[in-house]
Amino acid sequence: MEKYPLCPNCVKPMTLARVIPGSVKLLSLNTFGCERCNVWLTEAVQYDLPAR
Numbered sequence: 001m002e003k004y005p006l007c008p009n010c011v012k013p014m015t016l017a018r019v020i021p022g023s024v025k026l027l028s029l030n031t032f033g034c035e036r037c038n039v040w041l042t043e044a045v046q047y048d049l050p051a052r
């Protein structure tokens with residue numbers, strides 16, 4: 001279950017447009033977009049994986 005960020009303009013959940021697996025361990029970049037406002041947002045997401 002993932003939470004999508006809200007558009008700062010229309011305050012509706014943004015669409016997950018793209019996921020870029022990060023080169024850093026346990027990090028990926030998720031790009032969210034709001035098509036009606038043409039607002040784009042990239043978030044670094046850290047996965048909760050047990051350490052060893």
Ligand SMILES: [Zn+2]
Pocket residue numbers: 007008009010011012034035036037038039
């Ligand atoms: Zn919007």
